[in-house]
Amino acid sequence: MKILKTIDELQSIRKDITSNVGFVPTMGALHDGHISLIKKSRKENDIVIVSIFVNPTQFLAGEDLDAYPRKDAADIKICEMCKVDYLFMPEISTMYAKEEIILKAPNKSYVLEGKTRPGHFDGVLQVVLKLFGITQPTNAYFGKKDAQQLSLISQMVKDFFLPINIIACEIVRESDGLALSSRNIYLDETQRKDSLLISKSLYAAATLIAKDERDTKVIKEKINEVMKTLELEYVAIVDREFNELENIEIDNTIILVVAKFGNTRLLDNIWL
C-alpha cells in the first residue's frame, strides 16, 4: 500500500491506471462500517483508493471538528490489512483555495440533517466532488447510514453527468444493534446502554410494518414511545428522494432517527 499525501502524487499515479478504480472516502477513525465499504470495493475493483480527510467545510461553527477522533496509525494498519492500493491523506491547505467556487446543495439538503446542520451538505458535496476529480473512480462506495448524504451524492453524480457508479453499502452494527460510528466513542457507559433504544425503535417500526401497518403517524408514535427516555431530535419517514410520506411505500421508504446524548448526535435508519 502506498500512502499519498499530495494531490500531485495521486494524480500522477491515477493517469497511468487503465483498469477499474474503487474509491472509499472517509474521515478516518476507521471501524467495521468503513471496513465493509473497503472490502466491497476490494472485491469489485482492480485498484482501491481510500481517502482519509477530516473535511472542515462540512462542520458548522461550534461542532466537533477539533475534537473529531484522529487515529492515523491504526487507520493505516487497517487499510494495509484490507489490501488497499493507495491511501490518500491530503493536508487541508492543499484541498482548498482561498476563494473558490462553492456548490449549493438543493433544497432537500435543508431538511432533516441539513435543517439541523445548515450548509453541512454543501461542504460534503464540495469535498466529494474534489475527491472524485482527483481519484476519478469507476465505483465510489458510501454507507446507507448517512442516507441523506448518499442521496445527495447520487444526485450530484447525475446532475453533473459524472461517469461514476455510486454503490450504496449496508449499515454495519455492533452485535447489540448500535450502528457503528466514529462518534460512538464519545458515549459514556450509561449513554452507550441507552443508545440501544435507537435501533430497538427502528426494529419495532419494522415489526409494525411487517404486520401491515402503513400509517406513518402510527409508526412514528411507536418510535417515539420506544425512545421516550431519550432526547429525540427527529424521526422522519421519507421516500428515497427524501419527501415525507403519509403512508409507507414498501421498497421506497427510509425511516430515519437522530437522538442526542449530550453533544453527541447519533443517526440511524432502516431502508424498506
Ligand code: AMP
Ligand atoms: P465517515 O468517515 O463518517 O465520513 O464515513 C465514511 C463512509 O463510511 C460514509 O460513506 C459512511 O456512510 C460510511 N459509514 C459510516 N458508518 C457506517 C456504518 N456503520 N455502516 C456502513 N457504512 C458506514
